[in-house]
Amino acid sequence: MTSISIFMILLSVLFLVFIIRLIRxxxxTLENSLLWLGIGIIMLLFSVFxxxxxxxxxxxGFETMSNFLLVMAVLFSLIQLIVFTKHITKQTNEIKSLIQEVSILKEKIERMGKEK
Structure with a gap:
């Protein structure tokens, strides 16, 4: 086993330990943690084998393995970007809805206060 293989195995194990600590x-969220755990396991598998x-x-059809790994990293990053954009859009819409509900309730409370 070469020194680069040992370094990559160590790096993969440290990455998995870091992810597990963040989960604890x-x-x-469960969805994100499973994704990162999967990436860590794939990194470890690629390091060992x-x-x-x-x-x-x-x-x-890639000429070198490094090109393949780079393309996979870019695709993973794009998928993560899409998932995070989806979550941000959903939360933005929920925040707008909450602001509207709070404004309506605040208006109702003010009206009830003026009527008394």
Whole structure:
């Protein structure tokens, strides 16, 4: 085993430990934590068995494994960006709705105060 393989295995294990600590601290939602745990496990698998990414890079026609891994990282980042944008849009709409409800309730309370 080469020193780069050992370094990548160590890095993958540290990444998994970091993700598990964030999950225990309730920093992530279940959906996000499963995604990051999956990425950590894939990183560990690719570190222990470097033939797996080599096989897929050859299968998909990439000249080098590093190009394949870079494309996979970019695609993962784009998927994460879409998921986060979806969550932000949903929360923005919920905030607008809450603001409207609070404004209506505030108006009703003011009217009731003036009637008394």
């Amino acid at each position: 601290q309730s920093t992530f 470097p033939g797996i990414p080599e096989y897929f890079s050859t299968l998909f």
